[in-house]
Amino acid sequence: MKRHSVVLAGMASLLLLPSEAVFAQVNTSSQTTAGAATLIQPISLTVTNSLSFGTVVRPSSGSGTVVIGNTGAVSTTGGAVVLSSSTTSYPSYAVGGEGGQAITVTFPSTMTLTGPGGATLAVALTHTVFAATLSGVLGSAGAAAFTAGGSLPVTSTTATGAYTGTYNVTVAYN
Numbered sequence: 001m002k003r004h005s006v007v008l009a010g011m012a013s014l015l016l017l018p019s020e021a022v023f024a025q026v027n028t029s030s031q032t033t034a035g036a037a038t039l040i041q042p043i044s045l046t047v048t049n050s051l052s053f054g055t056v057v058r059p060s061s062g063s064g065t066v067v068i069g070n071t072g073a074v075s076t077t078g079g080a081v082v083l084s085s086s087t088t089s090y091p092s093y094a095v096g097g098e099g100g101q102a103i104t105v106t107f108p109s110t111m112t113l114t115g116p117g118g119a120t121l122a123v124a125l126t127h128t129v130f131a132a133t134l135s136g137v138l139g140s141a142g143a144a145a146f147t148a149g150g151s152l153p154v155t156s157t158t159a160t161g162a163y164t165g166t167y168n169v170t171v172a173y174n
Contacts, residue, residue: 040098041141045171048094048145051123053152054086063155070128070149080154091148095171099136102174105146108167113152116161124151125167 053066057080064080072090074082082088095103105127113121127148134142 038138040101040138040173043095043097043101043103043171043173045169046094046096047091047169049089049092051091051125051148051150052087052089053082053150054088055083056152056154057081057083058154058158058160059156061156063153066152066154068149068151070126070147090150093146093148093169095134095144095146097134097142097173098138099134099140099142100138101142102133103144104132104172104174105130106170106172107148108169111150111165111167113163113165115163116159119159119161119163121152121154121158121163123165126150 051068053068054074056066058064059079062078064076064078066080066082067075067077068088068090069075070090072088074088076082095105097103107125107127109125111123111125113123115121125148128146130144130146134144136142
């Protein structure tokens, strides 16, 4: 009887042990995981030339348009005239950053010029197709360039005076 009670006491003590201790596994596995990063230089955008329609003579009647192409060519319609003594220019941009990197350019389709007494002119903007990837390779400086143009509508009743405005162009890495 003593013998049975010792065996039962031993079994009872095993039942009180946590199950993990009884069924602990000695088989484990681990893996080494790699990490990596590629650092690139910041992207930059520089306006190398702004949009200027020069001095425009409005039509004596009706409406006209002054167009500056994205190569600088100036044309007019409907009696609008650009004085030859005035300076016209088309917008051009330089992009810098990490070589070989893809970029996206966000360019508006219109801008507003504001003149005397709050008068406004809506200018339609156009831009060239540009390289979607900066020149060069990873680890070196890269570059891209693009240009733009615009179309300025004027009428015989457009208020005379100086008109100015701005628009935003954004470049970003893809």
